[in-house]
Amino acid sequence: MSALVRKNLTCSFWKNIAHGRKSHVSSTHSLLYFCTSTDGQPLSGVSVFDFLLHKHNFSPEVVSKVASVLTRLKNPEESDSILSFLKETGFSNAQLEKIVKYRPRFLSARLDDSIKPKIKIFQDLGLSSDEIAKMISSNPAILHLSANNNIIPSLSVLKGLLGSNHEVGKLLKLSAWFVTSDLEKTMVPNVEFLKSCGIPMERINMLIYNYPRCLLLHPEIIKQSVSKAQELGVDRDSKMFIYAVRIIASMSKETWELKMQAFRNLGFSESDILAMFKKAPSLFSGSMEKIRNVKDYLLATGKISMSCIVKNPMSLACSIENRYKPRLQILEILESRNLIENWPSLGTIFTYTDDKFFKKYIGPYLDEVGEGCITECLVRGKRSA
Structure with missing residues (x-):
């Protein structure tokens, strides 16, 4: 086939894509640019930039990044089939952009031999189209793994541990890392x-x-x-x-020691820290600034001691504005009017649900205190959150 015929065929392909998007003059200029090299000789394949921007409506930012890695497509029909198939499967344009941006040469993959079998594996696990799209777009490396050497062995390991395909599918909805990791x-x-x-x-x-x-x-x-x-x-x-x-x-050893020192700086002894860790390890992953603020707020009431906090370490994880402020203000009102002799324990204050706290400490005293006063305390706490 002559160079002129090849040039005309390639330009005809892009003319159909660009139709209706630009003026005839601009389209002709663009097509001429993408179909010939600087010395006037035909180039093999077609431009990734034009293909993604005009054919598949990718954002200019993503297109520019992809085109900086992969400039031309040798088989645009296959690339088009891949993106069209994934769209039909349930992938959004934003999800496709993530996948292509992660590894642009994905556009040169083989649809029937590589992409479709992997999608079917997850469909057979019972995952919906939306779930598959979300999982793969969050971890595009999945599509670059071998189905036989990586994906299927990983899923077999998970099934052996969890007992069923249903449980495996349930886990993959939470995290796709199990597919891309060497579980063995x-x-x-x-x-x-x-x-x-x-x-x-x-x-x-x-x-x-x-x-x-x-x-x-x-x-x-x-x-x-x-x-x-x-x-x-x-x-x-x-x-x-x-x-x-x-x-x-x-945590690294250094981070762990910094965390321990932070608790010491808040006034907790070594035995206090160990006691709290035994009861509530997850507290130690929290923000130390929040822990300090809650500790100071509780101690400032004069009703709660350090020993109470140590016995109830998860009290330090609660919100001052949403949990403590409304409840403690109500308890202060009840105490000031001699409606209660003593405050409830810290454990009660922070563990009771809103409904349970209302029934125990608000409902019985509505007539004496007034619904307006109680409501104001609750609203004030929520408003300042």
Whole structure:
């Protein structure tokens, strides 16, 4: 085929794409630019920039980034088929932009041999089109893995641990990291080690579903974290043990020591800190500024002591504005009018639901205090949140 014919065929393809988007003059100029090199010779393939911008309506920012890596498509029909298939499967343009931006050469993949089989694997697990699109766009590396060497083996490991395809699908909705990780080197040895420590599978499952990336850490980190939790006095039989392991595993040694020092600076003794960690390990992942503010607010009431806080460490995780301020103001009113002799315990104050607190400490005194006064306290607390 002559160079002139090849040039005309390529230009005809882009003329159809550009029709209706630009004036005839601008389209002709654009097509001439994309169909010839600077010396007037035909170029192989077509421009990624024009293909994504005009054919598939990608944003100019994404198109520019992709085109800086991959300038031309050797097989635009196949690339078009890939994007069209994913759109039909349920992917939005924004999700497709994430996938293509992650690795532009994805546009050169083989639809029937590579893309479709992977999508079908997740469909067979019972995931909906929206769930598949969300999972893959959040972790585009999935589409670059081998179905036989990576994806299927990982899913088999998960099924062996969780028991069914339904549970595997449920887990993948929470985190796609299990698909792209080498589970035989991370999750499998971590689960086996925790089981060997006498931790029931139901507690290990709590980690799998609620803190999925924890079990994908290097096995040595998990072993060291178990050892540290025991060193801190957390009983393996305690339900808090697995939470303690997770918190320790999430920090470097330096970060852990800084956290401990921060609690010391708030006036807690070593025994106080250890007692709180045993009861509420997750508190140690919280903001120290918030913990300090809550501690100061509770102590300022004159009704709550440090020992009360140590016995109820999760009280430091509650909101001053939404939880404490409205409730403590109401208790002050009740006490000032001799409607209650003593304040309830800190445990009661922060653990009661709004409904339970109302029935116990508000409902019985509406006539004496006045609904307007009670409402003002509640609204003031919510308003300042």
